[in-house]
Amino acid sequence: MVPTTASISIAQLSLNYRWSKLLVWLRTHGMKTGVDDLLVECKETPTAGNGLFARKSCLPSSLLFAVPPQGLMNIRTLRSLYPTSGPTPLTAVQMISLHLYLNRPRGSEDSPDPHYGPYISTLPREFDSHPLTWLVRSKTGMESGGIPLLDHLPPSVLASLVKLHDRFRQDWAAVRAYLQTANSCVFSTSDAHLDDVHGSTSNYVWAWLNGTFNTRCIYYRLKSSKEDPNNLTLCPILDFANHTAKGSHMTPVPSEADIWNTAPVKPIGKGFKFVSPADTAVQEGEEIFLTYGSHPNRTLFVEYGFVNKSSDEAEITDGEVDMQDLVESLILDQKSSVFVKSVLEDEGYWGDWTLYHSAESAGPSWRLTTALRLHCLVVSNNAIHDNTIQPWRDVVGGKRGTISDENEIAWRQSLITVCAALITRAQASLRGLKDDDFEGCSGSDDWLPWMRENIRILWREELLVAEAVKQCTLRGDDF
Numbered sequence: 001m002v003p004t005t006a007s008i009s010i011a012q013l014s015l016n017y018r019w020s021k022l023l024v025w026l027r028t029h030g031m032k033t034g035v036d037d038l039l040v041e042c043k044e045t046p047t048a049g050n051g052l053f054a055r056k057s058c059l060p061s062s063l064l065f066a067v068p069p070q071g072l073m074n075i076r077t078l079r080s081l082y083p084t085s086g087p088t089p090l091t092a093v094q095m096i097s098l099h100l101y102l103n104r105p106r107g108s109e110d111s112p113d114p115h116y117g118p119y120i121s122t123l124p125r126e127f128d129s130h131p132l133t134w135l136v137r138s139k140t141g142m143e144s145g146g147i148p149l150l151d152h153l154p155p156s157v158l159a160s161l162v163k164l165h166d167r168f169r170q171d172w173a174a175v176r177a178y179l180q181t182a183n184s185c186v187f188s189t190s191d192a193h194l195d196d197v198h199g200s201t202s203n204y205v206w207a208w209l210n211g212t213f214n215t216r217c218i219y220y221r222l223k224s225s226k227e228d229p230n231n232l233t234l235c236p237i238l239d240f241a242n243h244t245a246k247g248s249h250m251t252p253v254p255s256e257a258d259i260w261n262t263a264p265v266k267p268i269g270k271g272f273k274f275v276s277p278a279d280t281a282v283q284e285g286e287e288i289f290l291t292y293g294s295h296p297n298r299t300l301f302v303e304y305g306f307v308n309k310s311s312d313e314a315e316i317t318d319g320e321v322d323m324q325d326l327v328e329s330l331i332l333d334q335k336s337s338v339f340v341k342s343v344l345e346d347e348g349y350w351g352d353w354t355l356y357h358s359a360e361s362a363g364p365s366w367r368l369t370t371a372l373r374l375h376c377l378v379v380s381n382n383a384i385h386d387n388t389i390q391p392w393r394d395v396v397g398g399k400r401g402t403i404s405d406e407n408e409i410a411w412r413q414s415l416i417t418v419c420a421a422l423i424t425r426a427q428a429s430l431r432g433l434k435d436d437d438f439e440g441c442s443g444s445d446d447w448l449p450w451m452r453e454n455i456r457i458l459w460r461e462e463l464l465v466a467e468a469v470k471q472c473t474l475r476g477d478d479f
């Protein structure tokens with residue numbers, strides 16, 4: 001059935017309007033948008049905001065669209081707009097977020113930006129459901145229906161969110177310093193925001209969430225070093241693609257700079273091309289996904305504001321849990337804690353201790369095993385001396401497989417202890433989150449029930465991964 005205007009939602013109508021203005025703008029930058037050149041369109045999805053859908057059926061590996069370099073927003077395409085230097089050079093994230101911050105659309109209006117306005121107008125209008133927004137608002141005394149949810153997050157998730165917040169604060173400080181020193185007449189539009197501290201911080205959260213790898217930016221080779229953090233860009237059209245963890249997905253065509261591992265010859269690169277899934281044909285009207293990376297749910301939640309849902313809730317096949325707080329207290333409870341901590345720090349093994357669970361296996365990460373081996377060796381020797389840990393160094397250096405049979409039994413027992421603690425904590429948290437009565441979390445925001453369910457999924461993942469690892473350890477599996 002061809003949808004009538006009456007059956008199309010207001011949101012879809014305004015999306016159609018902004019999409020058509022975006023295409024006009026992209027055409028002025030040289031993009032081909034005919035039916036044979038642009039094989040995707042943007043539509044609302046039931047659960048993930050807007051998404052990209054096939055305009056017509058296409059064979060595997062078909063070119064879906066090509067965005068010219070002038071249509072991208074990155075440190076090179078923005079540079080001429082920010083010629084004045086600030087106290088420190090702006091990073092790509094800072095420059096992109098600064099530009100968005102200065103040109104955020106007000107209410108339902110279009111963005112005032114004469115350069116990227118039609119593109120910025122297609123970005124999400126708010127990130128109220130994003131956990132970073134809750135944390136920023138809680139710290140600045142602003143309201144958000146999400147603030148009470150912060151008390152219900154697993155500790156490892158909250159710790160990751162706090163780290164993200166630290167990055168946000170550093171970038172916000174750099175952008176504010178830039179705005180204060182750079183020529184103010186260039187930034188006249190920002191004056192109103194800057195006078196209102198709360199308003200300006202809220203605007204910057206919106207800009208920052210759009211302008212980092214979180215949510216919308218993508219890797220784009222601009223610099224001679226492959227690892228340079230400024231290799232990123234906003235890319236219109238592509239940024240409507242939702243994530244799939246395991247399903248078929250489109251892929252970027254590697255650029256010459258990627259292939260030859262050098263900076264692009266043209267400073268702004270040659271733009272981006274995307275091809276449809278290589279493993280399957282796409283049918284007209286089907287949603288086309290991207291894979292944001294093989295991130296654990298903790299990362300998806302903190303950085304992107306959603307989690308992968310397992311098709312079968314009882315069976316989480318790909319899970320990862322960060323054990324930092326529990327293992328840290330296990331180690332720090334002992335007299336030897338200062339010594340163990342300093343050795344692990346010196347050798348680069350402090351923290352990032354995880355449990356994993358996949359369809360094939362479950363177990364502790366090598367980093368966790370290594371930390372537990374040292375902890376148990378030092379506790380059993382009751383000696384805090386560098387000589388006594390040579391067998392541990394030999395295991396780390398690959399000269400021997402284990403420290404001793406006793407040490408193997410001891411660290412596995414410690415692993416069972418921390419798994420049991422995690423299981424008890426997750427069960428108690430899930431009991432507390434069972435009903436609709438998440439304590440103090442009964443706001444009117446329509447995304448709240450969805451977010452409560454996401455938090456339950458995070459706890460369920462902790463529970464199932466810890467149970468699986470405990471069972472494998474009790475069974476005597478080799479890790």
Ligand SMILES: C[S@@+](CC[C@H](N)C(=O)[O-])C[C@H]1O[C@@H](n2cnc3c(N)ncnc32)[C@H](O)[C@@H]1O
Nearest residue numbers: 047048049050215216239240241242243304306
């Ligand atoms: C690159 S944007 C994708 C387009 C976005 N849905 C929109 O409306 O503009 C990434 C954001 O989309 C949402 N998203 C992407 N994949 C999702 C998924 N599988 N489930 C739920 N939300 C998803 C998240 O809010 C994420 O931060």
